[in-house]
Amino acid sequence: MRDAARAASVSEDKAGLAALPPLREVIKRHGLAASKALGQNFLLDEQLLDRIARVPGDLAGATVYEVGPGPGGLTRALLRAGAEVVAVERDARCLPALAELAEASGRLRVISGDAMKVDEAAEAGVGAHIAANLPYNVGTALLVRWLTIDAWPPWWRSLTLMFQREVADRIVAAPGSDAYGRFSVLAQWRSTARLAMPVHRSAFVPPPKVMSAVVHITPANQPKGVTIRAIEQLTAAAFGQRRKMLRQSLKAVPGAVAAAEAAGIDPSRRAETVSVAEFVTLARTLSAARQDC
Structure with a gap:
């Protein structure tokens, strides 16, 4: 009975999401021009966003921690996948649009603040997935933070992150390649990292100067005797x-x-x-x- 009730609730939430106006309309109505200072580039292609939301696997009933949702493009896709989303947004201009999304879905909680200062495990809970179209200006700092947690396995279950293609290549690089470096070792010595999909610059508004890619990282066993x-x-x-x-x-x-x-x-x-x-x-x-x- 409980599962049936939950399924009915999710179905109602999806109906509420389907009734929302297109993202472009939301952006225009709220005057949400992407901020260069905040490293913003909005992703609006719903089919592409749904593909990204499928990278972690089945998200039905799972908690996803999202950084920098902006107007809520990836957030919508995560909600359509059945996830409970905890989103951290620094740009106050985006909060009204996210509030509308929270009301329509019933499964979104928005935290207004700097992601570098949030107690993520306390807000999202142990076992949460992390998914984000990371702002370029804080993406690598957040990745290092998530990869260098002392306690292992970490509080997060997986990372599904959008980076500049150059950074993504460095994360998954093999020894002997030009891209192989510190990020490669940090991401691979006790985790599994893979390139999930490339994303063309034309998919963004405004288009960045560089190509992007989605990286998927899952924790593995930490080797014994190594800190x-x-x-x-x-x-x-x-x-x-x-x-x-x-x-x-x-x-x-x-x-x-x-x-x-x-x-x-x-x-x-x-x-x-x-x-x-x-x-x-x-x-x-x-x-x-x-x-x-």
Whole structure:
């Protein structure tokens, strides 16, 4: 009976969403020109938005935490997929449009504020998905924040995020490629990262100067004997001077060069040739050496 009641409620909510005016009309009525200062580019293609909302899998009854919903394009798609959405919006101009969406759906809660200052786990709850067409000016900072949580598995179940294509390529890059770097290791050493779909610049209003892509990241098991602090230190040093040999770049981390030799990693190599698994081994060896001292 409870499931039937919920299904009926969701059906009513979807009917309310279907009655809403098109996004372009909402944007025009509320005067929501995209703000360059806030890194805004609105995505209006409903079919594309629905495809993005399907990337995490079945969202019926799931909670989704969304950053920077703007006029609510992706928000509508997430709601159509049956999700309960907690959205954080910094731009006060967008709040009236989001309030209309919240009233029509019954499954949207909007937080007015800076996403970098929100207690996300408290607001969205453990097990929530994160989905966002991230503002370009805070996207990488938020990603690093979500990937460097000490407690693992993290409070979030998956990340479905829109980035500039260049950033997306760096997240999923393999060793030896030009895009491979710190983001690649942070995203892959205890998570699985994949490129879910490319998005052409023409899909946005206004069109950005660069292409975009959606990345999907899910938590994996954290390797034993390795801390995020060790991974961060090693990758920051190694890729901070990526054209130099490890024996030079890793001098910034006490004991790291000796740990590389002990782990069987040739210090004459450069960072872009060191695999994620090798960085994990290096971090484990360094952590063990520090404990022995």
